[in-house]
Amino acid sequence: MLPGGLDIIGVYVVTPLADFTTSTSQSKLRSILAATHKTTSRILLETAETRTEKVIIHVCTQSFKIVCKTLDISATASSTQENADLKFQRGGSKWQQLSYAYNISLNFWLPKDKPSQSLYKTIISLIKPWAKSVTQSLILIDSELPDDEEPLDSTVEEKPTKKKGGNRGLMEFVPPKAYKVEILDPCIPVLPSSGLTEMSGSIRLSGTLAGLAFVHSKATVGEARAAVLVDLVRSVVSRWEMHCDSLVEEPPSHLIGPIIHEPPRRVFLEGGGLPVSLCDYLFPGDSCADACQSAKELLGLKIRKEHVDDSQETLADASEVMCHGDISVGSAEELEAQGGSREGPCSSTQLLLVLAVAAVGVGVSFVSLQGSQVLT
Template sequence: MGRTYLVEEAIGQYLSDLTTKLKPYVTGLLIGQCSPQRDYVIRAVRTPPKEEQKEDNVSPAKLASLDEEWITTHASQVSRMLPGGLSVLGVFIIATPELSKDSQNALRRLIFSVEKSLTKRRLWKPSEEEVSDRAALQICSATKKVVCRTYDVQDPKSSAKPADWKYQSALSASWLALGCTVNVNIHIPLLATSPNHDLEKNTKNGLNRWSKQIEDSVFLINGQVKDEDTELLEGQKKSKGSIQSSTQFSDVKVLTQLSQGSSRRSTATVQVCSGSINLKGAVKCRAYVHNNKPKVKEAIQALKRDIINTLSDRCEILFEDLIINEGPQKKNFKRQYHVLPQRLFVPVAGSSVMLSDYKFGDEAAGEIQERFVEMLDQAVQAEDIHVAEEMSTDFCSYFRQMKMRFPSHRKTNDGTAASLWTSWLQKYVVISLQK
């Protein structure tokens, strides 16, 4: 028996509307949540058209000309905008009857290509019991016939298996949210044998070690340690037909281990270093889980991955920004401070789930709105953008005046800037490079 996909009802209309947009086919991503019993699809997002396609609304005539790199890049960008618990569950294609024979082969290629791209970026490993099936949704633009199949992405030779595609209203209207603030203080040495300072590689290695600490941490849900195999809402009172509103959001505390314990031996390694990278600050994390008797381990796993992903994604965004502004070859580093982008959340209509994104201090709301339209095909009102890690307006202004966004050094006569900087470091995520 194949997997069952419960799908937000509004997605049916969205996919139907897409049949009139780009011809002869449209591709896109399916976003939602996996669970052992079934999968939940809460968003479908079309692949943004390239510049030449925007002008005439025409895709390449043959599916063999599909731009896999463009589609996988879109998937990587979208994955950054998903909070814990949400992921890319598969891909869809809406094609004319003439292309129906080639559609399934194209979907198979895309599923494995997208999964490979997303796996490269992850700093966590999937668990043994994790669902590895991904959806391949095929829709005929003429007959509107829907065919859903799955492929096991852990098996390169996997063949298609049939799956049920069922629409349901208000699917994610009462999903459960978990949130926490994690204080980060990561020190990453730069070995003297790496004279050119491969910052991105060294930072990722450091984050890899840190992610293992997060995996081994203890999570207190509303002040309690709960058995992983119990239901998340076990013991909580229910009102008639629904869970009380106070139980919809769970506050989580993350307790990291200070040492490995006396039972494990450890050895110290002395290495010659030419500098170091320091990540310091506080990050806001959030995860969502379905409301069909979710287990504690599902909720904790979703939040763990959000903690790891949000810091890793911000570092990636910063390095991309540095390459654009300063070029890929940068040597002779002195002490520098780089502010990682702040996290923000945007609501999804008809859902309790919020999507995520990141902004630098000088980005305007209009730029964020454009990004949501391009990446997630969602119009966002400026007043609906909720910045989770607020930065004071006064400090932003002072920060720009002092040119402290990417400074090589900082000097003050009265100590005011140093005082502001010290207090600011304790609130916001900063990456610093020292030599």
């Protein structure tokens, strides 16, 4: 639910002091932090979160004393927790918001002699080269190309304002300063053909994704670009993971014709007392109320339905993603219910028959696995 620029830096624990200091509790804390780091850093980008030092905030239920500690969860680091200072700030932090719409268009050919693997692993292995190449993209901010070392906001920082009769230095809430971002993909040179290769099918992934990233008030242009790239790749990978986890079984290999898959679309949540927006993913049939419920269950936030922006991405229209004129929409809808598991095998024969459609943005995103062809 976190947009680009926001990551999980630690956990807070509310227990009696005696329970917190036991070896069992400390071991569990380290395991939780390590598992969280492994999940959040599982991104196909070098700019993803790599810091292994995590924060632990403990609140004692007896004395109400708050203690802050840090713990390095890397394999070579000591398991000793270090004391850290915890400072409270009056008012809220200033944020800068970067929004973008990214047109993705990827075409892949599947060699006939490629070993069988699940649909999930097939797609992930294919988008890895794209995730690496996207780091070479030109990222325009408000139609300009500033240097990475420059501050994102070049204006003079304003000092905190004082409220009459209020606390000294109390900062008023200021909406994030908004920037429009454009991502321009690099041109990949066409390699010379080494001859004819027999293919079992092709995969096409295309569409438009809506994205959002936040950085602090003193962030550089380089930090802003890194946050946008992480948000982009994390969004693509997360949708495919969620979609494959929701499927029951692999499509039967005897099916002929397209099978439409619709991964969840992205919505943005505002409010809940937060200065930044969060995001969620809605499957076909889900509503804004489901996103509000997720925010309440996972983060304890109360978000109203009118504060959920579900207009940035729309579901794919089946009539727009049919690759062949002789394939009717009705036949695609009949095949849509078949689905596919994340771990089940996905053989070349099956890839020959499958067309998977992924609604990953405004317009149409789809993954198409088409018939056997010879690629020059």
